[in-house]
Amino acid sequence: MTADALAGRRRWRKPPFIASPYWRYGLYAAAVGYLFLAVADVDLNWSRMVAGLDRGGAFIGGFLAPDFVTRWNDISRGLLESLTMTVVSTIIGVLISIPVALGAARNLAPTPVYYLCRGIITISRAFQEVIIAIVFVAMFGFGPFAGVVTLAFATIGFMAKLLAEDIEDVSRDQVEAVRATGSSWLQMLNYSIQPQVAARFVGLSLYRLDINFRESAVIGIVGAGGIGATLNTAVARYEYDSAAAILMTIIGIVLIVEYSSGAIRRRFL
Amino acid sequence: MPVAEIAGRRVWQRRDAREKLGLWLVWLVCVSIAVVCWQYISNQTIWMFVLDAPEQAFDMASRMSNPRWAYLEVIAKPLWDTINIATLGTLLGVAIATPVAFLAAHNTTPSRAFVRPVALAVIVASRSINSLIWALLLVLMLGPGLLAGIIAIGLRSIGFIGKLLYEAIEEIDERQVEAIRATGAGSAQRLAFGVAPQIMPAFAGISVYRWDINIREATILGLVGAGGIGIQLQASVNSLAWNQVSVIFLAILATVVVSEWVSARVRHAII
Numbered sequence: 373m374t375a376d377a378l379a380g381r382r383r384w385r386k387p388p389f390i391a392s393p394y395w396r397y398g399l400y401a402a403a404v405g406y407l408f409l410a411v412a413d414v415d416l417n418w419s420r421m422v423a424g425l426d427r428g429g430a431f432i433g434g435f436l437a438p439d440f441v442t443r444w445n446d447i448s449r450g451l452l453e454s455l456t457m458t459v460v461s462t463i464i465g466v467l468i469s470i471p472v473a474l475g476a477a478r479n480l481a482p483t484p485v486y487y488l489c490r491g492i493i494t495i496s497r498a499f500q501e502v503i504i505a506i507v508f509v510a511m512f513g514f515g516p517f518a519g520v521v522t523l524a525f526a527t528i529g530f531m532a533k534l535l536a537e538d539i540e541d542v543s544r545d546q547v548e549a550v551r552a553t554g555s556s557w558l559q560m561l562n563y564s565i566q567p568q569v570a571a572r573f574v575g576l577s578l579y580r581l582d583i584n585f586r587e588s589a590v591i592g593i594v595g596a597g598g599i600g601a602t603l604n605t606a607v608a609r610y611e612y613d614s615a616a617a618i619l620m621t622i623i624g625i626v627l628i629v630e631y632s633s634g635a636i637r638r639r640f641l
Numbered sequence: 642m643p644v645a646e647i648a649g650r651r652v653w654q655r656r657d658a659r660e661k662l663g664l665w666l667v668w669l670v671c672v673s674i675a676v677v678c679w680q681y682i683s684n685q686t687i688w689m690f691v692l693d694a695p696e697q698a699f700d701m702a703s704r705m706s707n708p709r710w711a712y713l714e715v716i717a718k719p720l721w722d723t724i725n726i727a728t729l730g731t732l733l734g735v736a737i738a739t740p741v742a743f744l745a746a747h748n749t750t751p752s753r754a755f756v757r758p759v760a761l762a763v764i765v766a767s768r769s770i771n772s773l774i775w776a777l778l779l780v781l782m783l784g785p786g787l788l789a790g791i792i793a794i795g796l797r798s799i800g801f802i803g804k805l806l807y808e809a810i811e812e813i814d815e816r817q818v819e820a821i822r823a824t825g826a827g828s829a830q831r832l833a834f835g836v837a838p839q840i841m842p843a844f845a846g847i848s849v850y851r852w853d854i855n856i857r858e859a860t861i862l863g864l865v866g867a868g869g870i871g872i873q874l875q876a877s878v879n880s881l882a883w884n885q886v887s888v889i890f891l892a893i894l895a896t897v898v899v900s901e902w903v904s905a906r907v908r909h910a911i912i
Contacts, residue, residue, distance in 0.1 A: 623770065
């Protein structure tokens, strides 16, 4: 500051993001310390990486010349399994998530029901789909049924949480108005809550359909059916051209699902 | 307002005849798809195994219900690895996603005809491949270990962070950029003093939110060999040591709850 004053001009400085200097420098020091520890934790095996370069090259080569033909039977079966799993699990999950969402909305549910439903949502959201798949595969055996149960279970947490937040945001006036006609609780739901959340409900369901397809492509890695199992086999056998074909198919379908669900959502919302 | 004549009385109805027909057709199509899909799944399922599921579940629950707490010592290091994978992976994702977001936002991109579609394609590509698949491929190339996990998480995060960040950039108040421009600032100065301060809260919020998601994702990467607690989980499941699995589940649950709390607190403080 004195130097600036001597030079006869004051310079403006950008205000820092964190105002208190103690917090600012404390956080910087903590971040640097953590980064140091974390980077030291990463073990680098250079010779293994050099050996991996060939495989990386082979894999990129596989992408340039994907082989859809040799394993087409496995690919089409895995794909059909993934798609059917996606549809069935989304429907089951969405159907179960409706009552859970009603219970988890503070403005509709009594307190014990509210906490019960919030608990269901928390458990469903805490674990990654693949971890849930491991448990259900152990329970139901290998195959798409375990995958359907896994995805349906994960759908409940996602849908119920977002839908409950939406129900909590509805306008009280319409509920009041329908109630004033002497409607029952179900009629109140059907004529005042449902019209207000329907558009968002359709949007969320389609979004979840999209997510469920993406997840159905991986839970096969732990044995829960779908294209993930095919991909895992192809990679384990070092068949990079088939693996590339499977990945390209997954990406293609994800894009189709995403664009079509976007188009449907635009029509409804 | 559709009103129908029923037995000489005028009754209000929510939809007219055409709307009803359309709705009915949509339902018909949806239900048929559902039935066909269910039939396929049912044919692929060995119902014998499903029928004894309650027995299996009971057995599993009884084995899990006495957790082997001594196992906590073994999983402390993998848990630390998992957190590091998530954090370093998020940093990598942020480092790549930030320039991509600036290239993708229509008010900061250098070229709307060419650069913007490329940046959007990067964002979509990153989002369409799950981090477990990224990890599967990277383990193949880099060998098993943390590095493959970190890169997998980083590549997967680009799409999420990039998408939310470029939307935030597009929503900024252009007048502030204009004001900076009026002082004679160059394009880098306009970004630093006009755009960056406006998106800083969104940027920090998005990064912390993604970090929270990445903790969850990092717990499974070990299943394909990319480091973290997933390796221990896989080993315990394969050896049917369900009393170790329950310890791992509780450890994951605790980590996820803590990370969610941290992320919620930070976002609350910023936004």
